[in-house]
Amino acid sequence: MLRSRNMFVLCLLITACSQQPTRDSAIRSYVGTEPADLSGSWGRDYWRGDDVNKVLERWFRQLRRATPDQRLASYPGVDNAGAITSSRDVTSILALARLADVITRLRSFTIFQSEHEISVERDQDFDMFCEFYDGVSQGTSTDFGTEICGWDGHQFVSRLILPDGLLVSHRFTIAQDGENLHVATTVASSATGLSFTLNRYYTKFEPYASPFDCIETLSRNRVCTMGEDSP
Amino acid sequence: MCLPLQQAAGQLESKAGAIPVENERRVAELDVSITVFAPGVPEDPLSHRRLQVFPRIREIEALLLPFMLREALVETNEWGAVRVLPVPDIAAELLVSGVIVRSDGEALELQLRAVDATGRVWLEKVYVSVETPSNGQSLTESGTSGYQKLFESIAEDLQIARARHNDKALADIIQVSALRYADQLAPSVFGGYLNTAPDGTLKIQRLPAENDPMLERIEQIRQVEYLVIDTVDEKFQELHAEIEWIYELWREYRRQVAEYQNDETQRLQDTRSGAPRGSYEAIKRLYDNYKWARTEDQLRENRAQAFDNEVGPTVMEMELRVAELEAWLEQQYAEWRGILAEIFSLETGLEE
Numbered sequence: 001m002l003r004s005r006n007m008f009v010l011c012l013l014i015t016a017c018s019q020q021p022t023r024d025s026a027i028r029s030y031v032g033t034e035p036a037d038l039s040g041s042w043g044r045d046y047w048r049g050d051d052v053n054k055v056l057e058r059w060f061r062q063l064r065r066a067t068p069d070q071r072l073a074s075y076p077g078v079d080n081a082g083a084i085t086s087s088r089d090v091t092s093i094l095a096l097a098r099l100a101d102v103i104t105r106l107r108s109f110t111i112f113q114s115e116h117e118i119s120v121e122r123d124q125d126f127d128m129f130c131e132f133y134d135g136v137s138q139g140t141s142t143d144f145g146t147e148i149c150g151w152d153g154h155q156f157v158s159r160l161i162l163p164d165g166l167l168v169s170h171r172f173t174i175a176q177d178g179e180n181l182h183v184a185t186t187v188a189s190s191a192t193g194l195s196f197t198l199n200r201y202y203t204k205f206e207p208y209a210s211p212f213d214c215i216e217t218l219s220r221n222r223v224c225t226m227g228e229d230s231p
Numbered sequence: 232m233c234l235p236l237q238q239a240a241g242q243l244e245s246k247a248g249a250i251p252v253e254n255e256r257r258v259a260e261l262d263v264s265i266t267v268f269a270p271g272v273p274e275d276p277l278s279h280r281r282l283q284v285f286p287r288i289r290e291i292e293a294l295l296l297p298f299m300l301r302e303a304l305v306e307t308n309e310w311g312a313v314r315v316l317p318v319p320d321i322a323a324e325l326l327v328s329g330v331i332v333r334s335d336g337e338a339l340e341l342q343l344r345a346v347d348a349t350g351r352v353w354l355e356k357v358y359v360s361v362e363t364p365s366n367g368q369s370l371t372e373s374g375t376s377g378y379q380k381l382f383e384s385i386a387e388d389l390q391i392a393r394a395r396h397n398d399k400a401l402a403d404i405i406q407v408s409a410l411r412y413a414d415q416l417a418p419s420v421f422g423g424y425l426n427t428a429p430d431g432t433l434k435i436q437r438l439p440a441e442n443d444p445m446l447e448r449i450e451q452i453r454q455v456e457y458l459v460i461d462t463v464d465e466k467f468q469e470l471h472a473e474i475e476w477i478y479e480l481w482r483e484y485r486r487q488v489a490e491y492q493n494d495e496t497q498r499l500q501d502t503r504s505g506a507p508r509g510s511y512e513a514i515k516r517l518y519d520n521y522k523w524a525r526t527e528d529q530l531r532e533n534r535a536q537a538f539d540n541e542v543g544p545t546v547m548e549m550e551l552r553v554a555e556l557e558a559w560l561e562q563q564y565a566e567w568r569g570i571l572a573e574i575f576s577l578e579t580g581l582e583e
Contacts, residue, residue, distance in 0.1 A: 088509070095511035099518065116276075126525035131277055138277045142524035143496050144517070162517045164508060192509060216537040218480055 035154045036174050039113040042181050042202035044106065049200040052101040056094075089192060096196040100187040103168065104200050110207070118149070118156060128158045128170070165190035179204045258401045259393065261347075262311040262408075264323035265301055268293040268341070271331040280528075283335050285535040288481070291546055292334055295478055296341070296378075298471045300327070301464075303382035309390055314460055315467040317553050322412035324348050324404055325389075332357065336485020339378055345389060348408035350432040353392040358385060378482075407433050413449045416564075417571045420445050445575065452567050459560050463553050470549045474542040481538045485531075492527055499523070 103125070112119045120128040130149035131138045139147035145162040152171070160168040171184040181202040188195035214224040270289035273282065297315045304313045311324070319326060326346050333340035338361045345354040360381035393401070411433070413421040425433045439446045499520050506512035 092509045095509060095514055098511045099514055102515070103518070126522050127529055131280075133276055136277075140280060140525065140528070142521060142528070143500065144524045145521040160521065162514075162521055164513070164517060166514050166517050168518065187514075189509065189514075215540045216533060217541040218484070218534065218537045219477055219541060221537075 035151050036156070037113060037178070038111045038118065038156060038172055038174055038181065040204045041108060041110045041207045043108045043205045045180070045201040045203050050198045052097055052198060055196075055198065056097060089194060092189060092192045093194050093196060096187045096189060096194060097198075099168075100185055100196050100198045103187070104183070104185045104198050106200075108202075108205075120158070130156075130158065167195075256311045258398050258405065260309070260311040261324040261393070261401065261404060263304055263313045263325045263327060263389075264320045265297045265304075265313065265315050265327045266319045266329075267315065267317050268297055268329040268331055271333075271342075283531070285532075285539075287539045287543070288535055289331055289334065291474075291478070291539075291542060292331055294467065294546065294549075295471060295475070296331065296339075297327075297329070298467045299378060300329075300382045300385060301467075303379070303386045304389070307386050307390065309386075309393075312457075312461075314464045316460060317463060317557060322348060322408050322415060324408040325353070327354075327389075335489065336482060337361065337489045339381060341381065343385060345392065347404045348411055348433070349404055354385075354388055356388070403435060406435055406438070409450075409453075410435065410439075412453055413439075413446065416449055416452060416568055417445060417575060419572065420575050421449075444578075445571070448571065448574070455563075456560065459556055463556050466549050466553055466556075470545065473545050477538065477542055481534075484534060488527070488531060488534075496524070 106122055106125070109120055109122045112121065116132050118128075118130045118132075122128070128147065128149070129140055130147075137148075137150040139149040139158065141147070145160055147158060147160050149156070149158045151157070154173070156172040158170045158172075162168070167186075167188040167190065169186045169188075171186075173182045173184075175181070181204070183200045183202065184197055185200070186195055186197040211226060212224040213226070214222050217223050270286065270293045272284055272286045272289050273279065278284075279286065301313050301315050304310050319328060324347065326348075328344050328346075330342040331340075332342050338359060341358045343354060343356055343358055344352065346352050358381050360378055396404075407425060410421060410424045414425065421439070424435065424437055424439065426436045428434050506516070
């Protein structure tokens with residue numbers, strides 16, 4: 001999946017998505033009804049979205065075009081401008097890229113949204129969860145990190161703050177037709193000032209309707225009955 | 232119809248120091264009314280996850296735990312009728328109420344209050360039990376859980392509090408209870424029999440005649456009400472019988488999860504990754520640790536939902552039935568008050 005390390009020693013990386021801010025700023029409150037409805041089942045659109053190798057290759061190409069006396073800081077909209085100064089930074093950005101890729105490998109997920117909650121249920125990963133009461137949002141907190149969340153205009157943002165300055169944020173944007181969803185995932189390190197963003201696209205689909213109605217119980221685990229519409 | 236108490240009081244006067252044992256209960260055997268506990272769910276819904284409070288389970292515990300206390304009191308054989316009520320009975324001889332402060336599998340914290348009919352506070356205390364299985368057995372196997380010890384402790388404290396009252400004081404409590412009940416039903420008739428002392432407690436100002444017909448009617452009404460209350464109490468008994476084992480399963484699950492999570496959290500925090508800081512292995516470990524903690528939280532929430540799925544229908548049915556009985560009683564109350572007022576007016580020529 002990733003190119004050999006030797007190639008990337010020569011790379012100075014720039015953000016793949018100059019249109020996306022590298023520092024998400026989620027607001028914790030909003031007034032009125034929720035800004036967008038993200039509910040539904042979403043399947044990955046593999047035709048669109050970033051490939052992590054291509055994003056890194058793009059950075060490598062831009063780095064090779066740069067002349068020695070040109071500062072990266074003069075490139076407008078460039079992230080990590082001037083931040084890459086050593087091979088250790090390169091190692092760091094590779095690590096961030098790899099983690100972003102692992103986190104965003106989901107084929108599908110389901111979003112449940114109500115007046116008071118948004119829950120993103122992901123297979124093989126924890127559910128992102130955000131509660132809203134009186135317009136104030138609250139994520140979750142454990143001994144190993146804190147999630148904060150909220151609406152930034154019409155975009156839903158979930159930020160995970162982990163130890164050692166590691167940040168993972170997801171920014172959800174739904175298309176006007178309501179059938180397509182864009183998720184920008186940024187993995188950043190405040191320790192190094194570096195970040196890496198991957199964009200994924202998802203399309204809404206109707207999940208398979210099981211003929212069984214199942215509920216979880218404590219003493220008998222899952223109990224299923226035939227649904228009303230089944231023969 | 233004589234108040235059973237008046238017979239007892241008469242005997243006390245003639246046989247000082249002797250406590251009569253009759254077909255009716257002894258003066259020390261006060262009737263105890265235990266109201267359904269307050270669930271103690273924090274008002275701020277955003278704090279529920281942080282505090283690991285499952286509101287629906289707390290509501291179910293608020294119905295179950297009073298019954299466990301009831302059993303502990305009945306077991307002592309030291310009290311009169313012990314009943315669980317959905318709403319407080321201010322005319323109760325001894326009214327016990329509680330708030331669930333904490334119940335998370337690791338510990339049960341109960342804020343308890345016991346007040347007699349005169350308004351004197353017998354107990355106002357927080358009881359805490361920490362869940363540990365005895366000799367490595369699970370709670371369901373050991374038979375004596377921390378909860379049982381907590382309720383036995385409450386029963387003991389109530390007995391100690393009762394011992395501070397002499398027979399006269401206990402007899403007064405029973406009298407005041409009857410008069411308060413009568414006052415609720417027919418205030419125009421019985422409004423002047425009690426007065427409030429400077430310390431806020433109720434004192435008997437005068438007693439009705441032994442053969443007061445209005446008092447007899449009220450006593451009969453109270454017996455009817457007791458029948459209804461006993462039916463409600465039976466509903467709590469049935470609920471307890473049906474879901475107690477599932478509740479014990481839930482408690483055991485929570486205790487084991489709490490123990491496992493504490494150990495695992497400590498282990499993860501103490502174990503440092505050997506990979507260099509900022510490397511993929513190091514940051515992946517940070518992410519995976521958080522993922523583990525959140526997944527455990529989710530599992531616990533799923534189990535809470537599973538518990539509610541299993542007992543919810545039973546609880547709801549019981550709550551509906553109790554609500555029906557309460558509504559009927561309230562309606563009857565209004566009718567009885569009206570009838571008694573009319574009778575009083577006819578008998579005395581005085582308008583209420």
